[in-house]
Amino acid sequence: MTTSPHAAHQPDTAAAETDDVLRIRKAGKRFRSGWALRDLTLTVRRGSITALLGPNGAGKTTLLRAVSGLLDLTEGTVSFNGRQVSSTGTPERISFLAQDKPLYRRSTVADMLQIARHLNVRWDAALARRLCDEAELNQRARVGALSGGQRSRLALAIAFARRPELLLLDEPLADLDPLARLEVQQTLLSTVAEQGTTVVLSSHILGEIEHVCSDLAVITDGRVSLRGETDEVIDGHTLLIGPGSEPAALQWIPREQLVEVRRTPRQTAVLLEGPAPLPPPGWSAERPSLDEIVIAQLRRSRGTAVAGLSDLDSAPTREAS
Protein backbone atom coordinates (compact mmCIF):
# COMPACT_ATOMS: atom_id res chain seq x y z
CA MET A 1 0.00 0.00 0.00
CA THR A 2 1.21 3.49 -0.71
CA THR A 3 1.43 6.53 1.45
CA SER A 4 0.58 9.84 -0.17
CA PRO A 5 3.14 12.63 -0.47
CA HIS A 6 1.41 14.33 2.48
CA ALA A 7 2.16 11.48 4.73
CA ALA A 8 4.66 10.60 7.29
CA HIS A 9 7.84 12.59 7.02
CA GLN A 10 7.20 16.29 6.68
CA PRO A 11 9.93 18.78 7.52
CA ASP A 12 9.64 20.00 11.09
CA THR A 13 9.55 23.70 10.22
CA ALA A 14 7.97 26.49 12.24
CA ALA A 15 5.41 27.02 9.47
CA ALA A 16 4.39 23.38 9.62
CA GLU A 17 3.98 23.67 13.40
CA THR A 18 1.53 26.51 12.86
CA ASP A 19 -0.51 24.68 10.25
CA ASP A 20 -0.53 21.32 11.97
CA VAL A 21 -2.59 21.31 15.14
CA LEU A 22 -1.69 17.71 15.86
CA ARG A 23 1.52 15.78 15.28
CA ILE A 24 1.82 12.12 16.00
CA ARG A 25 5.31 10.76 15.62
CA LYS A 26 6.30 7.10 15.54
CA ALA A 27 3.49 6.23 17.92
CA GLY A 28 3.50 2.72 19.35
CA LYS A 29 1.13 1.21 21.91
CA ARG A 30 1.61 -2.28 23.23
CA PHE A 31 -1.05 -4.07 25.26
CA ARG A 32 -0.58 -7.53 26.76
CA SER A 33 -2.21 -8.92 23.65
CA GLY A 34 0.32 -7.21 21.38
CA TRP A 35 0.91 -3.97 19.51
CA ALA A 36 -2.22 -1.91 18.80
CA LEU A 37 -0.24 0.94 17.22
CA ARG A 38 3.15 0.60 15.58
CA ASP A 39 5.40 3.33 14.22
CA LEU A 40 2.37 5.48 13.34
CA THR A 41 3.15 8.96 12.07
CA LEU A 42 0.40 11.41 11.18
CA THR A 43 -0.13 15.16 11.10
CA VAL A 44 -3.51 16.88 11.20
CA ARG A 45 -4.02 20.25 9.55
CA ARG A 46 -5.68 23.00 11.54
CA GLY A 47 -9.33 23.41 10.53
CA SER A 48 -9.50 20.06 8.74
CA ILE A 49 -11.97 17.25 9.27
CA THR A 50 -9.91 14.09 9.17
CA ALA A 51 -11.41 10.61 8.94
CA LEU A 52 -9.60 7.67 10.49
CA LEU A 53 -10.66 4.67 8.44
CA GLY A 54 -9.72 1.06 8.86
CA PRO A 55 -10.94 -2.41 9.74
CA ASN A 56 -12.02 -3.55 13.21
CA GLY A 57 -9.06 -3.70 15.55
CA ALA A 58 -6.86 -1.50 13.34
CA GLY A 59 -6.04 0.86 16.22
CA LYS A 60 -8.34 3.84 15.57
CA THR A 61 -9.81 4.05 19.08
CA THR A 62 -6.40 3.50 20.65
CA LEU A 63 -5.05 6.39 18.60
CA LEU A 64 -7.92 8.72 19.57
CA ARG A 65 -7.43 7.80 23.25
CA ALA A 66 -3.71 8.52 23.05
CA VAL A 67 -4.38 11.90 21.42
CA SER A 68 -6.91 12.81 24.11
CA GLY A 69 -4.47 11.91 26.89
CA LEU A 70 -6.46 8.90 28.12
CA LEU A 71 -3.59 6.49 27.62
CA ASP A 72 0.16 6.76 27.37
CA LEU A 73 2.01 5.52 24.32
CA THR A 74 4.64 2.82 24.68
CA GLU A 75 6.73 4.60 22.04
CA GLY A 76 6.63 7.89 20.18
CA THR A 77 4.89 11.18 20.89
CA VAL A 78 1.66 13.07 20.35
CA SER A 79 1.85 16.85 20.36
CA PHE A 80 -1.07 19.26 20.30
CA ASN A 81 -0.18 22.82 19.31
CA GLY A 82 3.46 21.89 19.77
CA ARG A 83 3.01 20.58 23.33
CA GLN A 84 3.37 16.93 24.17
CA VAL A 85 0.18 15.19 25.31
CA SER A 86 0.37 12.62 28.12
CA SER A 87 -2.05 10.82 30.41
CA THR A 88 -1.51 13.42 33.13
CA GLY A 89 -4.61 15.12 31.71
CA THR A 90 -6.53 15.88 28.55
CA PRO A 91 -5.59 19.34 27.28
CA GLU A 92 -8.50 21.67 27.96
CA ARG A 93 -8.96 22.50 24.27
CA ILE A 94 -9.35 18.85 23.25
CA SER A 95 -12.75 17.18 23.51
CA PHE A 96 -13.09 13.42 23.03
CA LEU A 97 -16.40 11.69 22.48
CA ALA A 98 -15.97 7.96 23.05
CA GLN A 99 -18.04 5.27 21.34
CA ASP A 100 -19.89 4.47 24.60
CA LYS A 101 -21.27 7.94 25.17
CA PRO A 102 -20.59 9.22 28.72
CA LEU A 103 -24.09 10.24 29.85
CA TYR A 104 -26.03 9.80 33.10
CA ARG A 105 -29.00 7.65 32.20
CA ARG A 106 -31.18 8.80 35.12
CA SER A 107 -30.77 12.51 34.36
CA THR A 108 -33.05 14.42 32.05
CA VAL A 109 -31.68 16.06 28.91
CA ALA A 110 -31.91 19.47 30.62
CA ASP A 111 -30.07 18.20 33.73
CA MET A 112 -27.38 16.62 31.56
CA LEU A 113 -26.77 19.96 29.85
CA GLN A 114 -26.57 21.67 33.25
CA ILE A 115 -24.08 19.08 34.53
CA ALA A 116 -21.94 19.51 31.43
CA ARG A 117 -22.13 23.29 31.81
CA HIS A 118 -20.72 23.04 35.37
CA LEU A 119 -18.03 20.56 34.41
CA ASN A 120 -16.64 22.66 31.58
CA VAL A 121 -14.84 25.99 31.72
CA ARG A 122 -15.91 26.83 28.19
CA TRP A 123 -19.56 26.26 27.46
CA ASP A 124 -21.78 27.52 24.64
CA ALA A 125 -25.31 27.10 26.06
CA ALA A 126 -26.97 28.50 22.94
CA LEU A 127 -25.17 26.00 20.72
CA ALA A 128 -26.07 23.09 23.03
CA ARG A 129 -29.71 24.15 22.97
CA ARG A 130 -29.76 24.61 19.19
CA LEU A 131 -28.24 21.17 18.56
CA CYS A 132 -30.68 19.52 20.98
CA ASP A 133 -33.59 21.28 19.26
CA GLU A 134 -32.35 20.18 15.84
CA ALA A 135 -32.31 16.62 17.16
CA GLU A 136 -35.84 17.18 18.55
CA LEU A 137 -34.71 16.11 22.01
CA ASN A 138 -37.29 16.71 24.70
CA GLN A 139 -35.50 18.58 27.51
CA ARG A 140 -37.56 16.71 30.11
CA ALA A 141 -36.88 13.23 28.72
CA ARG A 142 -34.64 10.93 30.77
CA VAL A 143 -31.39 10.03 29.03
CA GLY A 144 -32.04 6.34 29.67
CA ALA A 145 -35.33 6.61 27.78
CA LEU A 146 -33.72 8.06 24.64
CA SER A 147 -32.92 5.88 21.63
CA GLY A 148 -29.28 5.11 20.87
CA GLY A 149 -29.30 7.70 18.10
CA GLN A 150 -30.87 10.37 20.33
CA ARG A 151 -28.24 9.73 23.00
CA SER A 152 -25.56 10.15 20.35
CA ARG A 153 -27.05 13.48 19.32
CA LEU A 154 -27.12 14.67 22.96
CA ALA A 155 -23.50 13.58 23.50
CA LEU A 156 -22.51 15.34 20.29
CA ALA A 157 -24.32 18.52 21.36
CA ILE A 158 -22.33 18.48 24.62
CA ALA A 159 -19.05 17.81 22.79
CA PHE A 160 -19.66 20.71 20.41
CA ALA A 161 -20.84 23.06 23.18
CA ARG A 162 -17.48 22.70 24.91
CA ARG A 163 -16.12 24.63 21.91
CA PRO A 164 -12.93 22.60 21.69
CA GLU A 165 -10.10 23.47 19.38
CA LEU A 166 -9.69 19.78 18.56
CA LEU A 167 -12.75 17.54 18.58
CA LEU A 168 -12.13 13.77 18.58
CA LEU A 169 -15.13 11.62 17.71
CA ASP A 170 -15.06 7.82 17.87
CA GLU A 171 -17.66 6.45 15.43
CA PRO A 172 -19.99 9.46 15.72
CA LEU A 173 -22.31 8.29 12.94
CA ALA A 174 -22.66 4.70 14.10
CA ASP A 175 -26.08 4.77 15.80
CA LEU A 176 -27.72 7.34 13.58
CA ASP A 177 -30.43 6.92 10.98
CA PRO A 178 -29.70 8.33 7.49
CA LEU A 179 -31.45 11.66 8.19
CA ALA A 180 -29.69 12.12 11.54
CA ARG A 181 -26.37 11.26 9.86
CA LEU A 182 -26.94 14.01 7.34
CA GLU A 183 -27.82 16.49 10.09
CA VAL A 184 -24.75 15.57 12.14
CA GLN A 185 -22.56 15.91 9.07
CA GLN A 186 -24.08 19.32 8.43
CA THR A 187 -23.36 20.31 12.04
CA LEU A 188 -19.78 19.16 11.69
CA LEU A 189 -19.28 21.18 8.53
CA SER A 190 -20.88 24.33 9.94
CA THR A 191 -19.00 24.07 13.26
CA VAL A 192 -15.69 23.78 11.49
CA ALA A 193 -16.61 26.74 9.27
CA GLU A 194 -17.90 28.91 12.17
CA GLN A 195 -15.41 28.02 14.90
CA GLY A 196 -12.34 26.86 13.02
CA THR A 197 -12.54 23.62 15.01
CA THR A 198 -10.33 20.76 13.88
CA VAL A 199 -12.12 17.41 13.88
CA VAL A 200 -10.68 13.89 13.83
CA LEU A 201 -13.28 11.15 13.61
CA SER A 202 -13.22 7.42 13.15
CA SER A 203 -15.82 5.85 10.92
CA HIS A 204 -16.79 2.78 8.96
CA ILE A 205 -19.35 4.68 6.89
CA LEU A 206 -17.25 5.43 3.84
CA GLY A 207 -19.80 6.81 1.41
CA GLU A 208 -20.60 9.78 3.59
CA ILE A 209 -17.05 10.49 4.67
CA GLU A 210 -16.21 11.54 1.13
CA HIS A 211 -18.52 14.55 1.38
CA VAL A 212 -17.60 15.61 4.92
CA CYS A 213 -13.93 14.91 5.50
CA SER A 214 -11.27 17.07 3.88
CA ASP A 215 -8.56 14.58 4.86
CA LEU A 216 -8.35 10.88 5.54
CA ALA A 217 -5.96 8.37 7.01
CA VAL A 218 -6.43 4.65 6.53
CA ILE A 219 -5.08 2.68 9.48
CA THR A 220 -4.23 -0.99 9.09
CA ASP A 221 -2.47 -3.08 11.72
CA GLY A 222 -1.68 -0.01 13.79
CA ARG A 223 -0.01 1.92 10.97
CA VAL A 224 -1.07 4.58 8.48
CA SER A 225 -1.27 2.85 5.13
CA LEU A 226 -2.78 5.64 3.05
CA ARG A 227 -3.37 9.27 3.80
CA GLY A 228 -3.89 12.63 2.21
CA GLU A 229 -6.51 15.18 1.32
CA THR A 230 -9.65 13.30 0.31
CA ASP A 231 -9.89 14.82 -3.18
CA GLU A 232 -6.22 14.18 -3.85
CA VAL A 233 -6.48 10.57 -2.75
CA ILE A 234 -9.42 10.09 -5.13
CA ASP A 235 -7.74 11.99 -7.96
CA GLY A 236 -4.63 9.89 -7.37
CA HIS A 237 -6.44 6.75 -8.51
CA THR A 238 -8.06 5.68 -11.79
CA LEU A 239 -10.70 3.04 -12.34
CA LEU A 240 -10.49 1.29 -15.69
CA ILE A 241 -13.45 -0.68 -16.96
CA GLY A 242 -13.07 -3.05 -19.86
CA PRO A 243 -14.61 -6.05 -21.52
CA GLY A 244 -13.80 -9.69 -21.00
CA SER A 245 -11.78 -11.47 -18.38
CA GLU A 246 -8.82 -12.88 -20.26
CA PRO A 247 -5.58 -12.26 -18.34
CA ALA A 248 -3.80 -11.56 -21.61
CA ALA A 249 -6.09 -8.56 -22.10
CA LEU A 250 -4.51 -6.92 -19.05
CA GLN A 251 -0.89 -6.92 -20.17
CA TRP A 252 -0.96 -3.24 -21.10
CA ILE A 253 -1.69 -2.27 -17.49
CA PRO A 254 1.40 -1.05 -15.61
CA ARG A 255 2.06 -3.62 -12.92
CA GLU A 256 3.57 -1.12 -10.44
CA GLN A 257 0.40 1.01 -10.42
CA LEU A 258 -1.98 -1.87 -9.91
CA VAL A 259 -4.10 -1.89 -6.75
CA GLU A 260 -6.88 -4.31 -7.64
CA VAL A 261 -8.26 -6.35 -10.53
CA ARG A 262 -11.85 -7.54 -10.34
CA ARG A 263 -13.38 -9.71 -12.98
CA THR A 264 -16.77 -10.95 -13.95
CA PRO A 265 -17.33 -13.04 -17.09
CA ARG A 266 -18.42 -9.87 -18.89
CA GLN A 267 -16.33 -7.12 -17.40
CA THR A 268 -12.96 -6.36 -15.85
CA ALA A 269 -12.46 -3.47 -13.41
CA VAL A 270 -8.92 -2.37 -12.63
CA LEU A 271 -8.00 0.15 -9.97
CA LEU A 272 -4.70 1.92 -10.54
CA GLU A 273 -2.68 4.37 -8.49
CA GLY A 274 -1.89 7.42 -10.58
CA PRO A 275 -2.93 8.32 -14.09
CA ALA A 276 -3.87 5.56 -16.47
CA PRO A 277 -2.04 4.90 -19.73
CA LEU A 278 -4.14 5.30 -22.85
CA PRO A 279 -6.51 2.33 -22.66
CA PRO A 280 -7.08 0.08 -25.69
CA PRO A 281 -10.40 0.24 -27.57
CA GLY A 282 -13.35 -0.89 -25.48
CA TRP A 283 -11.87 0.33 -22.18
CA SER A 284 -12.89 3.49 -20.31
CA ALA A 285 -11.22 5.39 -17.48
CA GLU A 286 -13.35 6.65 -14.58
CA ARG A 287 -12.91 8.52 -11.32
CA PRO A 288 -13.31 5.91 -8.57
CA SER A 289 -15.36 6.52 -5.44
CA LEU A 290 -13.68 6.72 -2.05
CA ASP A 291 -15.34 3.41 -1.10
CA GLU A 292 -13.75 1.67 -4.07
CA ILE A 293 -10.31 3.02 -3.22
CA VAL A 294 -10.38 2.36 0.52
CA ILE A 295 -11.88 -1.12 0.20
CA ALA A 296 -9.38 -2.07 -2.51
CA GLN A 297 -6.48 -0.72 -0.48
CA LEU A 298 -7.68 -2.63 2.59
CA ARG A 299 -7.96 -5.84 0.55
CA ARG A 300 -4.51 -5.17 -0.84
CA SER A 301 -3.08 -4.80 2.67
CA ARG A 302 -4.58 -8.19 3.51
CA GLY A 303 -3.08 -9.67 0.37
CA THR A 304 -6.46 -10.37 -1.21
CA ALA A 305 -6.84 -7.38 -3.49
CA VAL A 306 -5.24 -8.29 -6.73
CA ALA A 307 -7.22 -11.37 -7.48
CA GLY A 308 -6.03 -11.46 -11.05
CA LEU A 309 -2.42 -10.55 -10.46
CA SER A 310 -0.92 -14.02 -10.59
CA ASP A 311 -2.86 -14.67 -13.79
CA LEU A 312 -1.60 -11.41 -15.13
CA ASP A 313 2.00 -12.27 -14.32
CA SER A 314 1.74 -15.66 -15.99
CA ALA A 315 -0.27 -14.45 -18.94
CA PRO A 316 1.45 -14.30 -22.30
CA THR A 317 2.69 -10.88 -23.32
CA ARG A 318 0.30 -9.08 -25.58
CA GLU A 319 1.86 -8.56 -28.96
CA ALA A 320 2.26 -4.98 -29.98
CA SER A 321 -0.03 -4.13 -32.85
Ligand SMILES: Nc1ncnc2c1ncn2[C@@H]1O[C@H](COP(=O)(O)OP(=O)(O)OP(=O)(O)O)[C@@H](O)[C@H]1O
Ligand atom coordinates in the same frame (compact mmCIF):
# COMPACT_ATOMS: atom_id res chain seq x y z
N1 LIG B 1 -7.38 -1.76 26.81
C1 LIG B 1 -6.94 -2.68 25.98
N2 LIG B 1 -6.31 -3.79 26.45
C2 LIG B 1 -5.84 -4.74 25.61
N3 LIG B 1 -5.95 -4.66 24.27
C3 LIG B 1 -6.56 -3.60 23.74
C4 LIG B 1 -7.10 -2.55 24.56
N4 LIG B 1 -7.65 -1.61 23.76
C5 LIG B 1 -7.48 -2.06 22.50
N5 LIG B 1 -6.83 -3.24 22.48
C6 LIG B 1 -6.46 -4.01 21.28
O1 LIG B 1 -5.80 -3.12 20.41
C7 LIG B 1 -6.16 -3.39 19.05
C8 LIG B 1 -6.72 -2.10 18.44
O2 LIG B 1 -7.99 -1.84 19.04
P1 LIG B 1 -8.82 -0.51 18.74
O3 LIG B 1 -10.02 -0.53 19.62
O4 LIG B 1 -7.92 0.65 18.82
O5 LIG B 1 -9.24 -0.75 17.21
P2 LIG B 1 -10.30 0.03 16.31
O6 LIG B 1 -9.62 0.31 15.02
O7 LIG B 1 -10.85 1.19 17.04
O8 LIG B 1 -11.41 -1.07 16.11
P3 LIG B 1 -13.02 -0.91 15.87
O9 LIG B 1 -13.20 -0.40 14.48
O10 LIG B 1 -13.50 -2.32 16.00
O11 LIG B 1 -13.57 0.00 16.94
C9 LIG B 1 -7.13 -4.54 19.08
O12 LIG B 1 -6.42 -5.72 18.82
C10 LIG B 1 -7.66 -4.52 20.50
O13 LIG B 1 -8.00 -5.82 20.93
